[in-house]
Amino acid sequence: MKKLILARKLSQVLFLSLFIYLLWLTPHTAAFFKIDPLISIFSLFSLIMLGAALIIGRFFCGWVCPLGTIIDACGIKAKNRDTGFLRKVKYYVLGVIVIFAFLGIQIAWIFDPLVITARFISLNFIPSFTLALDKLFIFLIKSLNFYAPLYDFYRMLKLSILGTKIFYFPHSFITLSFFVIICGLALITKRFWCRILCPLGAIYALTARFCLLRRHVDKCMHCMTCSINCRMSAIKEDSSYRKEECILCMDCVYDCPDLATKFSWPGKNTGRRTEGSISRKDFLFLIASSFLFLGFKGKEEGLKKKLIRPPGVKNEHEFLNKCIRCGNCMKICPTNGLQPAIFESGLIGIWAPHLVPEIGYCEYNCNLCGNVCPTGAIPKLSLARKKEQKLGAAMIDKFICLPWSQNKECIVCEEHCPVASKAIKTYEEVIAGKKIRKPYVDISLCIGCGICQNKCPTRPERAIKVLP
Amino acid sequence: MNKVSIFESLPKRKISRKGFLKLCGIGAGSLALNNALVKFAFGQEEASAGRTVKKIKGLHDLVVAKGDDPYVMTVKAIEAMGGIGKFVRKNSTVLIKPNIGWDRSPEQAGNTNPYVVGALIDMCFNSGAKRVNIFDKTCNDTKRCYENSGIEKIAREKGANVYAPDDWNVVKAKFNYESPMEGWPIYRDALECDTFINVPILKHHSLTGLTISMKNLMGICSGNRGLMHFDIGTKLAHLTDFIKPDLNVIDAYRILKRNGPSGGNLADVVDMKTLIVGMDPVLCDAYSCVLMGQEPSSMSYIKQAVKYNIGKGDYTDIAKADILTINV
Numbered sequence: 001m002k003k004l005i006l007a008r009k010l011s012q013v014l015f016l017s018l019f020i021y022l023l024w025l026t027p028h029t030a031a032f033f034k035i036d037p038l039i040s041i042f043s044l045f046s047l048i049m050l051g052a053a054l055i056i057g058r059f060f061c062g063w064v065c066p067l068g069t070i071i072d073a074c075g076i077k078a079k080n081r082d083t084g085f086l087r088k089v090k091y092y093v094l095g096v097i098v099i100f101a102f103l104g105i106q107i108a109w110i111f112d113p114l115v116i117t118a119r120f121i122s123l124n125f126i127p128s129f130t131l132a133l134d135k136l137f138i139f140l141i142k143s144l145n146f147y148a149p150l151y152d153f154y155r156m157l158k159l160s161i162l163g164t165k166i167f168y169f170p171h172s173f174i175t176l177s178f179f180v181i182i183c184g185l186a187l188i189t190k191r192f193w194c195r196i197l198c199p200l201g202a203i204y205a206l207t208a209r210f211c212l213l214r215r216h217v218d219k220c221m222h223c224m225t226c227s228i229n230c231r232m233s234a235i236k237e238d239s240s241y242r243k244e245e246c247i248l249c250m251d252c253v254y255d256c257p258d259l260a261t262k263f264s265w266p267g268k269n270t271g272r273r274t275e276g277s278i279s280r281k282d283f284l285f286l287i288a289s290s291f292l293f294l295g296f297k298g299k300e301e302g303l304k305k306k307l308i309r310p311p312g313v314k315n316e317h318e319f320l321n322k323c324i325r326c327g328n329c330m331k332i333c334p335t336n337g338l339q340p341a342i343f344e345s346g347l348i349g350i351w352a353p354h355l356v357p358e359i360g361y362c363e364y365n366c367n368l369c370g371n372v373c374p375t376g377a378i379p380k381l382s383l384a385r386k387k388e389q390k391l392g393a394a395m396i397d398k399f400i401c402l403p404w405s406q407n408k409e410c411i412v413c414e415e416h417c418p419v420a421s422k423a424i425k426t427y428e429e430v431i432a433g434k435k436i437r438k439p440y441v442d443i444s445l446c447i448g449c450g451i452c453q454n455k456c457p458t459r460p461e462r463a464i465k466v467l468p
Numbered sequence: 469m470n471k472v473s474i475f476e477s478l479p480k481r482k483i484s485r486k487g488f489l490k491l492c493g494i495g496a497g498s499l500a501l502n503n504a505l506v507k508f509a510f511g512q513e514e515a516s517a518g519r520t521v522k523k524i525k526g527l528h529d530l531v532v533a534k535g536d537d538p539y540v541m542t543v544k545a546i547e548a549m550g551g552i553g554k555f556v557r558k559n560s561t562v563l564i565k566p567n568i569g570w571d572r573s574p575e576q577a578g579n580t581n582p583y584v585v586g587a588l589i590d591m592c593f594n595s596g597a598k599r600v601n602i603f604d605k606t607c608n609d610t611k612r613c614y615e616n617s618g619i620e621k622i623a624r625e626k627g628a629n630v631y632a633p634d635d636w637n638v639v640k641a642k643f644n645y646e647s648p649m650e651g652w653p654i655y656r657d658a659l660e661c662d663t664f665i666n667v668p669i670l671k672h673h674s675l676t677g678l679t680i681s682m683k684n685l686m687g688i689c690s691g692n693r694g695l696m697h698f699d700i701g702t703k704l705a706h707l708t709d710f711i712k713p714d715l716n717v718i719d720a721y722r723i724l725k726r727n728g729p730s731g732g733n734l735a736d737v738v739d740m741k742t743l744i745v746g747m748d749p750v751l752c753d754a755y756s757c758v759l760m761g762q763e764p765s766s767m768s769y770i771k772q773a774v775k776y777n778i779g780k781g782d783y784t785d786i787a788k789a790d791i792l793t794i795n796v
Contacts, residue, residue: 159614164609
């Protein structure tokens with residue numbers, strides 16, 4: 001019985017399911033980011049996690065991290081290889097993130113494992129899973145004529161977990177390929193990402209160097225089984241190990257033919273200090289190379305298009321720095337209107353949320369996006385405050401608008417306007433004996449929620465558009 | 469045994485010409501199969517000529533109830549009409565179509581009063597209905613509208629089926645005269661019911677003037693509904709002819725005077741404490757117009773309905789109609 005391994009696998013599956021559950025069905029999606037030292041270094045919970053790493057080691061990577069679990073699953077059949085000095089790369093990644101942070105540019109969102117997983121689950125997994133489930137039900141109900149009980153069950157699902165709307169993100173293949181590449185690297189060697197690239201792993205590695213829990217081998221026969229099998233390539237050929245690389249997966253305890261490997265608290269024979277993971281020379285080189293990036297700063301300023309940001313966002317620069325692109329707001333937005341940007345707001349703004357009124361508008365009675373934002377990039381607002389937020393202002397294109405250009409009755413925009421006193425007003429004009437009402441926008445009342453643009457019946461271009 | 473370094477070459481797989489062709493063949497074959505399957509599974513569309521008429525006659529043309537409790541008003545008004553048993557048979561399926569279009573609370577008078585809906589559900593089940601369906605195609609997010617209108621809660625408590633309509637389960641409207649509604653997708657459940665009870669709220673509407681029972685039927689239409697606004701009078705008249713609701717229960721307990729149909733400002737809401745029940749949607753709408761101090765012929769949909777002889781909607785018709793007013 002490999003009890004310890006069983007316990008680890010159980011914990012991994014449990015945390016992965018918890019992660020998906022929180023993202024899918026609850027508004028408490030920020031919980032996982034509160035324990036992430038890379039994102040919220042000063043939160044109490046991440047300090048507790050670092051403290052725990054100081055005692056036990058990198059247990060987070062091996063037992064908790066949802067991305068680690070998925071990578072483990074991908075690499076189950078992969079050959080294990082020695083990655084050698086490449087393991088240093090992750091310290092460079094961390095270093096670049098920290099240096100950029102000091103320069104006032106936040107790029108942790110590119111590499112944080114929790115963010116990568118959350119983004120994949122929100123933008124790829126849940127939409128495709130619900131779509132597949134929905135289509136399956138439609139197939140069963142419609143073509144096999146399975147009405148009554150199954151249909152009622154389907155309708156109940158639609159109003160609860162399945163959602164009345166199947167979400168759609170036009171550019172989600174980019175997040176998907178990013179995720180697939182990271183997991184696919186595990187086919188080259190087990191835990192490729194965790195060994196070589198993960199900056200969160202680097203933080204834990206720096207802490208775990210001093211941890212108290214240690215691995216001991218009594219009377220080693222030098223069969224090298226543990227060293228070859230180690231998924232982190234942490235065990236050296238002489239059966240000693242790099243403490244900061246060990247994620248406590250417990251494989252070596254059971255791989256050892258003599259069962260001579262044990263993990264224990266410090267006693268009389270404490271292991272020797274591990275060798276340094278990053279040298280002073282490396283560190284200086286890192287800083288010098290990072291400054292090269294500075295040359296590009298501000299070059300794209302003029303190219304940036306302004307986008308409609310979520311309600312309550314005031315300062316674009318501050319928003320982009322706080323946003324970690326986890327996708328929580330896009331998952332929770334009931335109309336599917338919040339979408340990840342691609343290059344619309346420059347390189348710095350990739351994957352940050354913006355409102356696309358053609359897909360969905362900002363629901364008037366809703367402040368969920370601010371509530372789920374883990375970093376406060378979208379401010380948490382009371383419902384009354386949120387209703388006052390201006391996202392932009394609507395503008396009517398008289399060459400497309402049906403009443404203006406074709407003298408047809410319409411004013412769908414006025415009908416849907418959620419502002420109690422209507423931000424869209426109408427002129428009445430009598431043309432050929434028919435009263436036609438032509439809409440115009442009262443900018444002082446318009447909150448830019450985009451419902452007018454969403455519901456405008458003209459295609460392909462909408463006659464009313466919200467400009468940020 | 470030795471450790472394998474990452475820099476050693478990764479395994480390579482070669483593919484022969486035959487293997488490549490085989491792969492292409494399999495790919496094309498599975499694509500074709502997939503296409504056929506998708507067509508088989510999702511590709512059917514039917515046309516329908518609308519609901520068959522039953523023409524149930526109540527004791528009066530219209531019953532107008534005034535009172536303080538919407539639940540009691542509904543019950544008494546229907547009793548005065550001859551009882552729900554006239555309309556709902558044993559083991560039948562009933563569709564109650566309230567207005568749940570907006571994410572507003574009952575006090576804001578954007579949606580039908582939940583107690584009116586609750587009273588109707590109770591009466592239907594007491595009359596032996598097998599199933600009571602409730603849905604509306606909402607303008608705001610469906611879940612929020614259902615919750616905040618209070619209708620979902622009360623309907624679930626009373627055992628009715630509340631659900632979001634599915635855009636894939638529609639039939640195409642077919643008319644035996646020329647109609648702008650020809651081919652419009654209509655939710656199947658609106659047609660496949662034994663009794664259709666239309667439960668609108670009387671309120672201001674920017675385009676049509678007032679939204680009452682005929683306008684409420686828009687909630688069973690799928691498709692790009694914004695396009696219905698062009699020539700809305702004719703479209704609503706034909707839609708009413710297509711559905712032919714058996715019973716119209718107009719909730720005028722709280723009414724929105726201005727800034728409809730969505731409203732939102734409590735200052736625009738007036739208590740009228742009235743309920744109107746009738747079989748002819750056009751007559752109901754015409755009477756409601758008079759009640760609101762507007763001329764029925766100024767409503768384009770009433771004008772068109774009279775023109776196509778779908779119902780009675782002239783001043784003279786209202787004067788001739790048998791109207792019972794009760795105080796509850």
